[in-house]
Amino acid sequence: MTKQIRTIEEINEKIKNGKVVVVTAEELIDLVEKDGIEKTAKKVDVVTTGTFGPMCSSGLFVNVGHTKPKIKIQKAWLNGVEAYAGLAAVDLYIGATQIPDDDPANKVFPGEFKYGGGHVIHDLVAGKDVHLEATSYGTNCYPRKKLSTLLNIKDLNEAFLFNPRNAYQNYNVAVNAGDKTIYTYLGVLQPKLANANYCSAGQLSPLLKDPFYKTIGLGTKIFLGGGIGHIVGAGTQHNPDSPRTSKGTPKRGSGTLCVTGDLKQMDPKWLVGVSMLGYGTSLAVGLGIPIPVLSADTVKWAAVKDEEIFAPIVDYSNDYPNAKPDILGEVSYKELKSGKIKLGKKEIPTGSLSGYSKALEIANTLKNWIKSGKFTLNSPAEKIPGPESGIKFRLLNERPVKNGDK
Amino acid sequence: MKISKKVVLTFPQSLVDKPIVFHLIKDFDLVFNILRASITPREEGLMVIEISGKEDDCKKGLDFLKSQGVNVQPLKKDVKWIEKKCLQCGACIPICPTQALKIDRKTMAVSFDEDKCIACELCVKPCPARAFEVRLY
Ligand code: SF4
Ligand code: SF4
Numbered sequence: 001m002t003k004q005i006r007t008i009e010e011i012n013e014k015i016k017n018g019k020v021v022v023v024t025a026e027e028l029i030d031l032v033e034k035d036g037i038e039k040t041a042k043k044v045d046v047v048t049t050g051t052f053g054p055m056c057s058s059g060l061f062v063n064v065g066h067t068k069p070k071i072k073i074q075k076a077w078l079n080g081v082e083a084y085a086g087l088a089a090v091d092l093y094i095g096a097t098q099i100p101d102d103d104p105a106n107k108v109f110p111g112e113f114k115y116g117g118g119h120v121i122h123d124l125v126a127g128k129d130v131h132l133e134a135t136s137y138g139t140n141c142y143p144r145k146k147l148s149t150l151l152n153i154k155d156l157n158e159a160f161l162f163n164p165r166n167a168y169q170n171y172n173v174a175v176n177a178g179d180k181t182i183y184t185y186l187g188v189l190q191p192k193l194a195n196a197n198y199c200s201a202g203q204l205s206p207l208l209k210d211p212f213y214k215t216i217g218l219g220t221k222i223f224l225g226g227g228i229g230h231i232v233g234a235g236t237q238h239n240p241d242s243p244r245t246s247k248g249t250p251k252r253g254s255g256t257l258c259v260t261g262d263l264k265q266m267d268p269k270w271l272v273g274v275s276m277l278g279y280g281t282s283l284a285v286g287l288g289i290p291i292p293v294l295s296a297d298t299v300k301w302a303a304v305k306d307e308e309i310f311a312p313i314v315d316y317s318n319d320y321p322n323a324k325p326d327i328l329g330e331v332s333y334k335e336l337k338s339g340k341i342k343l344g345k346k347e348i349p350t351g352s353l354s355g356y357s358k359a360l361e362i363a364n365t366l367k368n369w370i371k372s373g374k375f376t377l378n379s380p381a382e383k384i385p386g387p388e389s390g391i392k393f394r395l396l397n398e399r400p401v402k403n404g405d406k
Numbered sequence: 407m408k409i410s411k412k413v414v415l416t417f418p419q420s421l422v423d424k425p426i427v428f429h430l431i432k433d434f435d436l437v438f439n440i441l442r443a444s445i446t447p448r449e450e451g452l453m454v455i456e457i458s459g460k461e462d463d464c465k466k467g468l469d470f471l472k473s474q475g476v477n478v479q480p481l482k483k484d485v486k487w488i489e490k491k492c493l494q495c496g497a498c499i500p501i502c503p504t505q506a507l508k509i510d511r512k513t514m515a516v517s518f519d520e521d522k523c524i525a526c527e528l529c530v531k532p533c534p535a536r537a538f539e540v541r542l543y
Contacts, residue, residue: 052494112531187532195500272535274493284495284534351499352495353534355493357494
C-alpha cells in the first residue's frame with residue numbers, strides 16, 4: 001500500500017467534529033475522473049459501498065427464554081420451518097434456506113418455495129408473531145417435552161444474525177447452454193443461452209472496492225440489514241487466490257465475509273425472504289461497508305468502474321452442477337448493466353438478482369449516518385487473509401468408507 | 407366451430423346450493439374447467455370457469471346461466487406490481503415480453519407500466535420477492 005495519509009482515529013475525530021468528508025463509491029469515481037487519485041485521497045476521508053441481494057449463507061441465532069417447567073429443546077420449528085436446536089436448552093439457529101418439513105419442494109417441478117427460513121427472519125424483524133413449536137425427550141433438569149407458543153422479537157432474550165458467507169467479492173454470470181429451461185439460485189435460465197443473470201452491485205459492491213482487504217477485518221462496523229453489524233472475519237469459501245486485473249480486482253467469485261449483528265435494531269426493508277423458483281428460499285440482505293481512505297491506493301482501488309470489473313460467464317446447465325472450472329467468457333459490469341452482453345456472435349439479454357438502486361440507497365444511508373456523527377469507524381482487530389495467505393478454495397475430497405454400510 | 411372461453415360467474419345466495427353449472431355438460435354438451443371457485447353456503451359465490459364446445463352451444467349455455475340468475479362476465483385478469491415488495495433486482499426485466507417492466511439503465515431503478523402489461527404472468531413466479539399479484543375479476 002502507498003504511504004498512509006490518515007488513521008481511523010483521525011477520521012473518527014473528524015466525524016465527531018462534523019468535518020468528515022464522505023462519498024459513495026459512485027461519487028468517488030466521478031471525483032477521481034475530475035481531480036485524479038492523489039487529490040481525491042487528500043480530500044475524501046471515507047468511501048461508502050453497498051449491496052442488496054440474496055445471500056443464502058445467512059441465518060439467525062435466537063434465545064427464546066426458558067419455559068416453566070424448563071425444556072431442553074431437541075427439535076424446533078418457527079412457522080413450520082425447522083431451526084437447529086443442537087445447542088443449549090433454548091438457543092436456536094434458523095438458516096435462510098430451510099424450508100418447511102411439508103413443503104412439496106421440487107416434487108411438482110419447478111417448486112415455488114413460498115416460505116422458508118429467510119421469510120421467518122423477515123417476519124421476526126418486521127415485528128410479526130411467529131409460531132414456535134418444539135419437542136424434547138425430557139430430563140431431570142428439563143422435564144418438559146412439548147412446546148407450542150407465539151413468539152415476538154421483542155420478547156426474545158437475544159436475536160442476532162450470524163451469516164457465515166455474505167458480500168461475495170464478484171460472482172458468476174449464469175447462462176444455460178443446454179436445451180431445456182433450468183431453475184437456479186441465479187434465477188430462471190432459458191435454454192440455448194437465451195438469457196444471462198448476474199448478481200453483484202459491481203462498482204458499489206463492498207469487497208470489489210477494497211480488493212486486498214486492506215481496511216477491513218474482525219470488528220469493522222458495517223451497515224447490516226438496515227442496522228449496525230460487524231464483520232467477524234473472512235466468510236466460508238473465502239478464496240483470495242482468484243485471477244485479478246492489473247488493478248487487483250478479482251475476476252471470479254473470490255473473497256467473502258462472515259458478519260453478525262443484533263436483529264432487534266434492523267429493518268425488514270433490508271432483510272427480505274426470497275423464493276427462487278425451482279431452487280428454494282433465501283434471504284436478501286442489505287450490506288454496506290465504509291472504507292476509510294488510509295492511502296492513495298485505497299482510492300485507486302475503490303474508484304474502479306463497472307467497465308474495469310469483470311465477471312465469468314458460467315454454464316449452469318453443465319459446468320456449474322458438475323463443478324467444472326470452465327468458463328464461457330468474461331464480461332464487464334458495464335456490459336451486464338447495459339441489458340445485453342455478447343458471447344461470440346450471440347447477443348444475450350441480461351437480468352440481475354442484485355438490486356443496484358437499492359445498493360446505492362445503502363451507500364447513501366451509510367454516508368448520511370457517518371456525516372451525522374451517528375456512525376464511527378472501527379479499526380479491525382484482525383485482517384482478512386489476502387492472496388499472500390496462500391488460502392485456496394477446495395472441493396470435497398470424497399474417500400471411500402470401509403465397512404461403510406455399518 | 408369449437409371455441410373455449412373464460413368467464414366469471416357470480417351466484418346470488420339463493421343459487422349457491424343448486425347444481426346449475428352441471429347442466430352445462432348435460433344439456434348443452436359443453437366441457438368446463440374450474441379455474442377458481444370461492445363458494446360459501448348462504449353467501450354469494452364466485453367461480454371462474456373455462457368452457458369449451460361448439461360456439462352456439464357456448465352461447466346457449468351462458469344464456470341459460472343468465473336466465474337462472476347467474477351473473478356472467480368475460481374474465482379479465484390483472485397483474486399488479488407491489489412496489490413496496492420489489493427488491494429492484496431486475497430479474498424480471500428480460501422476462502417481460504412487452505416492456506411493461508422497465509429498468510432505467512442509469513439508475514438501475516425498476517418500474518412498471520400498467521398500460522403495457524398484458525397479464526401474461528411470465529414474471530409472477532420468477533420474481534424472487536413475489537412482488538406480483540394476479541387478480542381475476
Ligand atoms: S423480479 Fe421482482 S423483485 Fe426483482 S425487480 Fe422484478 S419485480 Fe422487483
Ligand atoms: S404479466 Fe407479462 S406483460 Fe405483465 S409485467 Fe408480467 S411479464 Fe410483463
